[in-house]
Amino acid sequence: MRLAPRYSVAAVSHVGRRQNNEDFHRVMRLEVPQGNLLLLAVADGMGGMEAGEWASKVAIEALSEAVRAYAEHLKGGRPAVGLSKVMEKAFTLAAKRVEKEAERLGKKGMGTTLTAFLYADWLKEGVVGHIGDSRAYHLTPKGLKRLTEDHSWVAERLREGVLTRTEAERHPYRNVLTRALGLPEARFDLKEVHLSPGEGVLLVTDGLYGLVPEEEWVLGKDLQASLEGLLAEALRRGGDDNVTAVALRVE
Numbered sequence: 001m002r003l004a005p006r007y008s009v010a011a012v013s014h015v016g017r018r019q020n021n022e023d024f025h026r027v028m029r030l031e032v033p034q035g036n037l038l039l040l041a042v043a044d045g046m047g048g049m050e051a052g053e054w055a056s057k058v059a060i061e062a063l064s065e066a067v068r069a070y071a072e073h074l075k076g077g078r079p080a081v082g083l084s085k086v087m088e089k090a091f092t093l094a095a096k097r098v099e100k101e102a103e104r105l106g107k108k109g110m111g112t113t114l115t116a117f118l119y120a121d122w123l124k125e126g127v128v129g130h131i132g133d134s135r136a137y138h139l140t141p142k143g144l145k146r147l148t149e150d151h152s153w154v155a156e157r158l159r160e161g162v163l164t165r166t167e168a169e170r171h172p173y174r175n176v177l178t179r180a181l182g183l184p185e186a187r188f189d190l191k192e193v194h195l196s197p198g199e200g201v202l203l204v205t206d207g208l209y210g211l212v213p214e215e216e217w218v219l220g221k222d223l224q225a226s227l228e229g230l231l232a233e234a235l236r237r238g239g240d241d242n243v244t245a246v247a248l249r250v251e
Contacts, residue, residue: 010223011246012231016239022052023244026060030071035122040246044205047110055112062097066090087129091188098181111182117201131188132180139200151179200249207241
């Protein structure tokens with residue numbers, strides 16, 4: 001589908017072989033006097049079926065609330081602030097909301113990954129916010145470039161050279177997160193991204209890259225068809241986890 005005249009977006013999400021879909025995602029466009037604010041986000045909940053499903057939704061709803069508040073700020077004629085500052089506030093709000101809900105529900109250990117992209121079309125710039133092991137990629141005519149690092153025990157050992165990639169893919173601790181919303185001191189990463197025509201951003205949960213390595217991904221002109229193809233391949237290879245992906249490309 002086309003989100004705005006100069007952008008195309010796509011989104012897929014599937015429960016896989018799980019009973020519940022603990023992934024949650026969002027694609028949102030907000031009109032402001034300067035142009036358009038675009039938000040893409042994916043979250044992968046943890047802490048049990050109902051708890052994980054609720055945590056991912058709470059995080060993205062809080063993120064969206066913060067971005068809407070910034071849009072109202074701009075509509076009111078107040079000065080713009082850096083997108084990194086907006087994303088920092090949004091992630092901080094999301095972390096607080098997840099912690100509060102975990103306490104309210106008595107769901108200790110409830111948490112979620114959160115990877116999001118906020119883009120201002122009048123600046124041709126955006127920012128990625130990230131915590132956990134969902135991922136963001138920069139789409140370019142030359143291929144994909146990963147923008148985030150996984151916050152997991154195995155990924156840290158891989159970066160230290162303690163494990164090989166093959167060992168990491170098979171390690172029993174491969175799903176153990178070291179950072180997530182809901183865990184103590186939920187530190188998140190921010191990264192600014194400039195998009196030229198023909199470029200974009202792809203966000204995915206581990207249900208996709210865990211079964212279909214990024215080296216095999218091909219994203220053609222039709223973003224929706226491309227994501228549906230990747231989802232179908234993940235399901236063909238077992239689909240043992242929820243699978244979610246969202247993408248945006250500047251035309």
